[in-house]
Amino acid sequence: MGMHTILRVRSLSVLVGVFALALVFAIPFAAQQSPANPPASPVAPLKPDLPDGAFVDERLIPPPANVPTSGRSRRAAASTPQLTEDQKILHLLNRAGFGPRPGDIERVRRMGIQQYIEEQLHPEDLSDDFLAHPLLALGTLQMAQFDILQTFEPPPVRPQPTPTPTPTPTPTPAAKPSPAPDVEPEKTEKTSPGESMRPQSQQQTQQQQTTPQQPSTPSQTPQQPSPQQPSTPPQTQKPQQPAAKQQQPRDPQQPLRELQQAKLLRAVFSEKQLQEVMVDFWFNHFNVFGQKDVDRWLLTSYERDVIRPHALGRFKDLLTAVAQSPAMLYYLDNFLSQMEQPAPPPKFDADGNPLPQPRRPGLNENYARELMELHTLGVDGGYTQKDVIEVARCFTGWTIGPPGNRAFTFRPRIHDRGEKTVLGTRIVPGGGIEDGLRALDILSKHPSTAKFVSRELCQRFVADEPPAALVERVAARFTETGGDIREVVRAILTSPEFFSPKYYRNKIKSPLELVASMVRATGASTNGAAPLIQAVARMGAPLYLCQPPTGYGENSSEWLSSATLLERMNFAVAFTGNRINGSRVEVSRFAPPGATNDPDRIIDRLLAALVHSDVSPETRENLAHVLSETRAKTTPAKFDGREPQKNNEMVVGLMALILGSREFQVK
Numbered sequence: 001m002g003m004h005t006i007l008r009v010r011s012l013s014v015l016v017g018v019f020a021l022a023l024v025f026a027i028p029f030a031a032q033q034s035p036a037n038p039p040a041s042p043v044a045p046l047k048p049d050l051p052d053g054a055f056v057d058e059r060l061i062p063p064p065a066n067v068p069t070s071g072r073s074r075r076a077a078a079s080t081p082q083l084t085e086d087q088k089i090l091h092l093l094n095r096a097g098f099g100p101r102p103g104d105i106e107r108v109r110r111m112g113i114q115q116y117i118e119e120q121l122h123p124e125d126l127s128d129d130f131l132a133h134p135l136l137a138l139g140t141l142q143m144a145q146f147d148i149l150q151t152f153e154p155p156p157v158r159p160q161p162t163p164t165p166t167p168t169p170t171p172t173p174a175a176k177p178s179p180a181p182d183v184e185p186e187k188t189e190k191t192s193p194g195e196s197m198r199p200q201s202q203q204q205t206q207q208q209q210t211t212p213q214q215p216s217t218p219s220q221t222p223q224q225p226s227p228q229q230p231s232t233p234p235q236t237q238k239p240q241q242p243a244a245k246q247q248q249p250r251d252p253q254q255p256l257r258e259l260q261q262a263k264l265l266r267a268v269f270s271e272k273q274l275q276e277v278m279v280d281f282w283f284n285h286f287n288v289f290g291q292k293d294v295d296r297w298l299l300t301s302y303e304r305d306v307i308r309p310h311a312l313g314r315f316k317d318l319l320t321a322v323a324q325s326p327a328m329l330y331y332l333d334n335f336l337s338q339m340e341q342p343a344p345p346p347k348f349d350a351d352g353n354p355l356p357q358p359r360r361p362g363l364n365e366n367y368a369r370e371l372m373e374l375h376t377l378g379v380d381g382g383y384t385q386k387d388v389i390e391v392a393r394c395f396t397g398w399t400i401g402p403p404g405n406r407a408f409t410f411r412p413r414i415h416d417r418g419e420k421t422v423l424g425t426r427i428v429p430g431g432g433i434e435d436g437l438r439a440l441d442i443l444s445k446h447p448s449t450a451k452f453v454s455r456e457l458c459q460r461f462v463a464d465e466p467p468a469a470l471v472e473r474v475a476a477r478f479t480e481t482g483g484d485i486r487e488v489v490r491a492i493l494t495s496p497e498f499f500s501p502k503y504y505r506n507k508i509k510s511p512l513e514l515v516a517s518m519v520r521a522t523g524a525s526t527n528g529a530a531p532l533i534q535a536v537a538r539m540g541a542p543l544y545l546c547q548p549p550t551g552y553g554e555n556s557s558e559w560l561s562s563a564t565l566l567e568r569m570n571f572a573v574a575f576t577g578n579r580i581n582g583s584r585v586e587v588s589r590f591a592p593p594g595a596t597n598d599p600d601r602i603i604d605r606l607l608a609a610l611v612h613s614d615v616s617p618e619t620r621e622n623l624a625h626v627l628s629e630t631r632a633k634t635t636p637a638k639f640d641g642r643e644p645q646k647n648n649e650m651v652v653g654l655m656a657l658i659l660g661s662r663e664f665q666v667k
Contacts, residue, residue, distance in 0.1 A: 041261070041527045041529040041530075041582060042137040042138060042139070042258075043134045043135075043137045043138065043261065043265070043527045043528065043529070044134075044527060045525040045526055045527045045582055045583065045584065046130075046131075046134055046265070046269060046525060046526065046527065047525040048101065048130075048269065048523055048525070049130070050101070050102050050103060050523050051102075051103040054101075054102030054103040054523065055102050055523070055589050055590055055609045057103075057106065058102065058105070058608040058609045058612060059086070059105075059608055059612075060604055060607060060608040060612070060613070060614055061084075061086045061087055061090055061612050061613045061614070062084075062613070062614055063613060063614055064081065064083055064084075064087055064501040064504055065081045065501065081501070082499070082501065083499050083500075083501055083504060085109070085113070086105065086109070087504065087613075088113055088499050089105050089108045089109060089113060090105060090612050090613065091498075091499065091504055091505070092108070092113060092116070092117070092493070093105070093108065093273075094505070094517075094667035095461050095462075095498075095507075095667060096117070096120060096273060096274045096277060096461070096493060097120075097273030097274065097276075097277060098267045098268070098273060098276070098277070098512075098513055098516040098517050098520060099513070099516065099517030099520050099521055099667070100520065100521070100612060101520045101521070101523065102521075102523050102609065105612060114494075117490070117493050117494065120272070120273060120274035120275075121274065121312065121486055121489065121490055123272035123274070123275040123312070126271050126272050127271065128270055128271055128272060130269055130271075131265060131266065131269050131270055134265065135262055135265065138258040138261060138262055139258070140254060140255040140258045140259075140300055141258060141259070141262055141300060141304070143255075143300070144301070145297075145298065145300070145301035145305075145326070145406070145407070146405065146407070148255055148297050148298075148300060148301070149294075149297050149298075149403075149404055149405070149406055150404060151250055152250050152251075152252050152254065152255060152297050153252075153294060153297050153403060153404065154252070155403070155404070156403050252296065252297075253296070255296065255297055255299065255300050256290050256291075256296045256299060256544060257530070257533075258300075259290075259299060259300055259303065259543075259544060260533045260543040260544060261527075261528045261529055261533065262528075263280075263512075263528075263543055263544075264512075264515070264516065264526075264528035264532050264533065264536075264543075265526075265527075265528040267280075267512060267516035268516050268519045268520055268526065268528065274312075274489070275308075275311055275312065277460075278311040278312060278485070278489070279303065279307055279308050279311050280512065281311075281456075281457070281460055282307050282310075282311055282318065283303060283307050283544075283551070284546070284551030284552045284553075285374070285375070285453075285456065285551060286307070286318075286322045286328065286375060286551075287546055287548075287549050287550065287551030287552075288302060288327045288328060288331045288544075289331060289544075289545065289546065289547045289548075290544035290545050291545060291547075292330070292331055293330070294330060294403075294406060295327050295330055295331055297406075298325075298326050298327035298330065298406060299327055299544060301325075301326075301327070302325050302326075302327035302328070305321075305325075306318075306321045306322055306325045306327075307322075309321075310485075311485070312485050312486045312489065313484075313485060313486070314482065314483050314484055314485065315444055315449075315453065315478075315483030315484075315485055316440065316441065316444040316445075316482070316483055318485070319375065319376070319440055319443070319444050320437070320440050322375070323367075323371070323395070323398070323436065323440055324398070324408045325408070326400045326406045326407060326408055328367070329367070329398060329399065329400050329408065330400060330406075331549070332366040332367035332370055332549065333364050333366045333367065334364060334366065334367035334368075334395055334398055334399070335398075335399040335400045336361065336364050336399075337362075337363055337364035337365075337367070337392060337395060337396050337398070337399075338361055338362065338363070338396050338397065338411075338414035338415075338416075339362075339363075339393075339396050339397075339414055339415060339416040339417075340362045340363055340416070341361070341362065363389070363392050363393065363396065363416075364392065365388050365389065365392045367392070367395060368388050368389075368391040368392035368394075368395060369388050369392075370549045371391065371443065372387065372388065372391065372443065374549055374550060375443075376443040376444065376446065376448075376449040376452065376453075377443065377446060377448040377449055377452060378448060378449075378451070378452035380448075381446070381448035381449070381452060382423075382448055383423060387422060387423055390420045390421055390422050391422055391439050391443075393416040393418070393420050393435075394416075394420055394422065394427065394435040394436045394438070394439040395435075395436045395439070396414060396415045396416045397410050397411045397412060397413075397414050397415030397416075397432075397433070398410060398433070398436055399411055399414075410432070410433040412432050412433075415432055415433075415435070416435075417429060417430055417431060417432070420435065422438075422439050422442050422443075423442055423443075423446065425442050427439070444483060445483075447475075447479070450475040450476075450478040450479045450483075451471065451472075451475045453478065453483075453488075454471055454474040454475040454477075454478050454488065455471045455475075456554055457474065457488060457489065457492060458470055458471050458474060458492060459554035459555070460554050461489075461492050461493065461498060462492065462495075462497055462498055462503050463503045463506060463507065464506075464507065464554070464555045464556055464557060466497075467497055469497075470492075470495055470497045473491065473495070474488055474491050474492055474495075477491045505613075505663075505666045505667060506666065507556040507666060507667050508556040508557065508559050508560060508665060508666055508667075509556070509559070509665055509666065509667050510541055510552065510556070510559055511535075511536045511537075511539035511540055511541040511559065511564075511568075512536055512541060512543065513667065514539065514568060514571075514665065515532055515535055515536050515539075515571070517664075517667075518571075518572070518575060518659055518664075519532075519575075519583065521609070521610045521611075521659075521664075522575075522576075522585045522610065522655070522659075523585075523586070523589070524575075524583055524584060524585045524586075525583065525584050526580075526582060526583035526584075527582040527583070528582070529581070529582045530581075530582075531580045531581045531582055531583070532580065532582070532583065535567075535571050535580070538567045538571075539559070539564050539567045539568060539571070540559065540561075540564045540567075541559075568660060568665065569656075569660040572655075572656045572657075572659040572660040573656045573660075575656075575659070576652045576655040576656045576659065577652055577656070585655075587648045587651050587652055587655070588648060590605070590606060590609060590651055590655065591605065591606070591647065591651045593647050595647065595651070596627065596631065596647055596650045596651065599624055599627050599628070602627070602651070602654065603620065603623050603624065603627070603654065606651070606654055606655060606658055607658060610655065610658050610659060610664065611658060611661075611663050611664050613663065615658075615661060615663045616662070616663070619661050619662065619663060622657060622661075623654060623657055623658070626653055626654065626657055627650060627653075627654060630649070630650045630653050631650065
């Protein structure tokens with residue numbers, strides 16, 4: 001763990017101590033709060049199916065022996081005790097998943113670490129029946145990209161041409177005979193300026209009635225009478241009212257909201273924990289901002305059809321699928337990129353001054369630059385600005401369809417068919433879509449790509465600053481297997497460095513990991529809806545809403561700041577106090593009535609159930625102090641019927657402090 005991370009973790013311990021004092025006064029008030037009505041969610045809260053005695057049977061795992069410092073001898077370092085089997089299991093569940101549920105450690109203990117790793121490396125053989133039906137309630141997850149666009153993307157606004165005003169007829173001077181008193185003048189021959197514009201007004205009204213209504217303004221439907229039309233009798237208007245209601249627009253944020261909800265539900269309840277970790281990793285590696293115009297409707301297909309199927313496949317296949325995904329092409333503007341056109345001849349005004357040149361479409365380098373810097377080679381991967389331009393030329397013509405379709409399309413007419421040189425490799429002229437595929441092949445096989453991707457994976461699973469020897473071995477495995485992600489991850493999870501005491505619980509959980517692990521550790525029921533989604537966002541990592549193409553980084557020290565730490569602790573208090581709509585913790589399962597009468601026993605029991613590991617003396621002291629102060633304030637009189645409630649209030653306070661402690665914040 002780097003010095004920067006150590007200082008931040010120490011600040012976390014100080015804040016937890018302050019939090020413990022504030023918690024003494026907050027517990028009675030928090031326990032009295034009744035949760036508001038939960039927001040509407042298509043998924044009912046899911047209650048995990050836990051084994052009998054799951055909370056009671058958890059054992060307290062001792063921490064590993066202290067790691068010798070660099071000043072000690074090599075002999076002392078060589079004799080450093082290794083992690084025990086239980087410590088390895090806890091470490092594996094925290095790194096290759098979103099933390100253990102009650103009973104998970106015992107399950108892995110029975111099946112063995114190696115068998116569990118192999119099971120997780122083959123998610124296609126695992127069943128997720130528990131989640132299958134609830135996810136069906138999130139309808140947009142099953143919708144094809146075309147259907148999502150047809151349902152939620154507003155139709156393009158078509159500008160209406162300004163009609164040419166009808167000129168007022170000029171009357172011809174002539175002798176005007178006086179009309180007979182009994183003859184009425186014809187109205188069609190008498191034209192005034194006001195009447196001459198009336199046909200134009202009626203034409204505009206007819207155009208408005210035939211133009212499709214925008215989703216944001218569903219105030220008028222074609223069935224409603226216009227001011228120029230006679231009113232329809234009431235008996236014919238009534239049957240048309242339900243039809244008008246059916247034409248109300250859909251919520252354009254629904255696909256993104258349901259994708260966020262599904263991500264939380266999968267992280268909490270899926271049996272394919274490693275796959276969910278890898279989907280989260282690759283989405284950040286190939287990040288797309290979910291609020292950039294039409295990307296909010298392309299993101300569902302991007303994760304489902306591009307990221308998820310290749311999360312443990314071959315890197316080149318994943319890279320190609322991302323390059324051809326409409327979400328990425330739109331996010332990094334490659335859909336606008338086309339062959340540079342020669343400048344038109346200059347134009348001059350009447351005085352001979354040159355007129356400004358109109359903006360011409362041309363080459364866009366955004367995707368090419370991020371492809372090399374973030375997706376493959378890395379910022380120090382050995383490419384130049386010339387390589388950026390050449391790669392951008394390879395991807396001209398890679399675009400998407402019109403509104404309502406947005407499918408990947410290659411347009412040969414705007415592709416640069418000239419000769420190109422990418423990282424010293426010549427691409428012959430006259431090519432088409434194969435130019436881009438050739439560039440992807442060159443980049444995916446480059447040694448810098450193997451090293452860059454391997455280091456990021458080691459950051460995710462081992463340490464913020466992974467050992468160089470491990471990165472080199474993993475990069476070699478990447479090259480040997482042709483970028484087989486499954487084999488690369490296996491090399492990391494079975495390496496000595498992964499189970500080294502030096503890297504045991506040395507990474508800070510991301511907001512998603514913290515929320516998911518908290519729900520899993522407590523065995524709570526949840527629907528993963530808006531309150532949990534908003535909690536993750538308040539901690540600094542809103543789901544699918546990282547705006548820069550870097551995505552959320554793998555350096556876990558980024559998650560520690562005074563503001564985010566306060567949000568983490570506030571969430572722990574609200575969550576254990578059952579003030580998160582759609583989620584509920586059954587506090588009575590953790591401690592029977594009267595359990596708080598033995599402070600040491602109840603603290604050990606809660607630590608074993610939630611953290612599974614012993615904590616520092618400072619944390620134990622804070623827990624004992626909170627319990628003592630809370631008992632002094634809430635101890636009921638003899639034969640007081642409120643004793644079970646007071647017992648639960650004290651347990652809730654202890655649980656909140658444990659879940660907000662440094663030991664639970666790390667993995």
